[in-house]
Amino acid sequence: VDPALKEANLRHLRRIEGQVRGIAAMVGSDRYCADIITQIAAVRESLHSVARNLMRNHLQHCAASAMAAEGEARRDMVDELLDLVGKIAR
Amino acid sequence: VDPALKEANLRHLRRIEGQVRGIAAMVGSDRYCADIITQIAAVRESLHSVARNLMRNHLQHCAASAMAAEGEARRDMVDELLDLVGKIAR
Amino acid sequence: VDPALKEANLRHLRRIEGQVRGIAAMVGSDRYCADIITQIAAVRESLHSVARNLMRNHLQHCAASAMAAEGEARRDMVDELLDLVGKIAR
Amino acid sequence: VDPALKEANLRHLRRIEGQVRGIAAMVGSDRYCADIITQIAAVRESLHSVARNLMRNHLQHCAASAMAAEGEARRDMVDELLDLVGKIAR
Numbered sequence: 001v002d003p004a005l006k007e008a009n010l011r012h013l014r015r016i017e018g019q020v021r022g023i024a025a026m027v028g029s030d031r032y033c034a035d036i037i038t039q040i041a042a043v044r045e046s047l048h049s050v051a052r053n054l055m056r057n058h059l060q061h062c063a064a065s066a067m068a069a070e071g072e073a074r075r076d077m078v079d080e081l082l083d084l085v086g087k088i089a090r
Numbered sequence: 091v092d093p094a095l096k097e098a099n100l101r102h103l104r105r106i107e108g109q110v111r112g113i114a115a116m117v118g119s120d121r122y123c124a125d126i127i128t129q130i131a132a133v134r135e136s137l138h139s140v141a142r143n144l145m146r147n148h149l150q151h152c153a154a155s156a157m158a159a160e161g162e163a164r165r166d167m168v169d170e171l172l173d174l175v176g177k178i179a180r
Numbered sequence: 181v182d183p184a185l186k187e188a189n190l191r192h193l194r195r196i197e198g199q200v201r202g203i204a205a206m207v208g209s210d211r212y213c214a215d216i217i218t219q220i221a222a223v224r225e226s227l228h229s230v231a232r233n234l235m236r237n238h239l240q241h242c243a244a245s246a247m248a249a250e251g252e253a254r255r256d257m258v259d260e261l262l263d264l265v266g267k268i269a270r
Numbered sequence: 271v272d273p274a275l276k277e278a279n280l281r282h283l284r285r286i287e288g289q290v291r292g293i294a295a296m297v298g299s300d301r302y303c304a305d306i307i308t309q310i311a312a313v314r315e316s317l318h319s320v321a322r323n324l325m326r327n328h329l330q331h332c333a334a335s336a337m338a339a340e341g342e343a344r345r346d347m348v349d350e351l352l353d354l355v356g357k358i359a360r
Contacts, residue, residue, distance in 0.1 A: 001120055013114040020110055023140075024103040030091055033148035034170055040141045041177035044134050050113075051130045055355065058123035059337075059348040067329075068338030078329045080124055085325065087131035089359040145265065149247075149258045157239075158248030168239045175235065179269040181300055193294040200290055203320075204283040210271055213328035214350055220321045221357035224314050230293075231310045238303035260304055267311035 001057055012050050019043045051088050058084070091147055102140050109133045141178055148174070181237055192230050199223045231268050238264070271327055282320050289313045321358050328354070 020043060026036045059081075066077035110133060116126045149171075156167035200223060206216045239261075246257035290313060296306045329351075336347035 001123075006117060006120075009117050010114055013110060013117065017107060017110045017114070020103060020107045024100055024107070027096060027099050027103065030096075033091075033144045033152055034174055037141050037144050037148070037174050038177060040137050040144075041180060044137050045180065047130050047134050047137075051127050052352065052356075054123045054127050054130075056348060056352055058127070059351055060344070062123055064337050064344060067334050074330070074334060078326060081329055082322065082326055084124055084127050085355050085358060086322075087128060088355060142262065142266075146258060146262055149261055150254070154247050154254060157244050164240070164244060168236060171239055172232065172236055175265050175268060176232075178265060181303075186297060186300075189297050190294055193290060193297065197287060197290045197294070200283060200287045204280055204287070207276060207279050207283065210276075213271075213324045213332055214354055217321050217324050217328070217354050218357060220317050220324075221360060224317050225360065227310050227314050227317075231307050234303045234307050234310075238307070242303055264304055264307050267308060 001061070005053060005057060009050055009053055012046065016043055016046050016050075019046070048088070055084065055088065091151070095143060095147060099140055099143055102136065106133055106136050106140075109136070138178070145174065145178065181241070185233060185237060189230055189233055192226065196223055196226050196230075199226070228268070235264065235268065271331070275323060275327060279320055279323055282316065286313055286316050286320075289316070318358070325354065325358065 019039070023036060023039050023043065026039065063077055063081060066073045068074075109129070113126060113129050113133065116129065153167055153171060156163045158164075199219070203216060203219050203223065206219065243257055243261060246253050248254075289309070293306060293309050293313065296309065333347055333351060336343050338344075
């Protein structure tokens with residue numbers, strides 16, 4: 001993994017952890033449901049963007065050599081990628 | 091908000107906070123991208139389920155009286171609900 | 181249902197039907213996969229927007245009276261709405 | 271493209287075209303909004319599955335050689351794949 005990307009992801013995840021704590025505080029103090037749902041949507045979006053960064057890295061580095069191979073290695077990687085696409089899509 | 095639901099949401103969010111820390115640890119120790127993406131998808135799913143619980147509470151309690159009204163109050167609530175549906179859908 | 185909204189939805193659906201035929205023609209003439217996937221995404225987005233129009237109408241008209249009621253009628257409507265939110269979210 | 275997959279996709283798309291016509295008929299005869307939304311969700315799901323089939327084919331055939339290359343060709347393909355993942359995710 002590119003060290004700059006890794007550092008960016010870690011920073012991103014620390015901020016997300018703080019946001020999740022913030023959501024718990026909103027729930028604890030009975031804030032308006034719609035505001036909490038909005039905040040949850042923002043955190044889900046942030047997590048999605050970390051997943052996209054990892055997916056880019058995965059395609060660029062891990063997947064590339066398996067895709068270059070023929071036969072089973074490529075087929076397994078295609079299955080894994082489709083599985084990841086399905087997970088990211090949800 | 092129903093106290094039992096509130097407690098369940100808080101427990102859920104504490105677990106999610108721990109999972110986010112776990113994802114950061116996975117990134118920090120260069121774990122396989124596909125495994126990290128899978129874990130991120132699980133946390134997004136957990137957040138989605140908290141959002142759904144809040145949406146149920148919102149519809150059952152906050153939205154109901156506005157929906158019962160005629161005219162602008164109802165229209166505003168419908169706009170808010172559609173906005174929330176869009177946020178949850180992402 | 182508001183007649184103008186109904187007419188707009190029917191127009192929208194006729195265009196979508198034509199787009200689906202267009203996608204079949206793309207598949208039939210072996211067009212580049214990425215272009216076909218892009219076109220499928222556009223049609224899914226159009227269908228989503230028809231569903232949102234119907235959801236607005238549903239909330240504004242059908243759901244409002246059930247939400248105004250207390251007890252089981254409201255609970256059933258909340259369940260139905262959450263079910264629809266889940267379907268739209270997918 | 272594998273001829274069997276192409277035939278399956280064409281069959282699938284013809285059925286989807288019929289389903290879209292069916293939804294228009296439901297709208298035309300003022301059927302219950304929730305039933306129409308459910309039907310729209312089913313068609314969107316069917317389109318998603320055609321897109322997944324095409325994505326599998328794309329990864330297996332078109333993407334593989336670009337991924338095997340180094341430098342710009344691979345980078346462009348990774349960008350295209352990420353773009354497609356984003357489109358499928360919506």
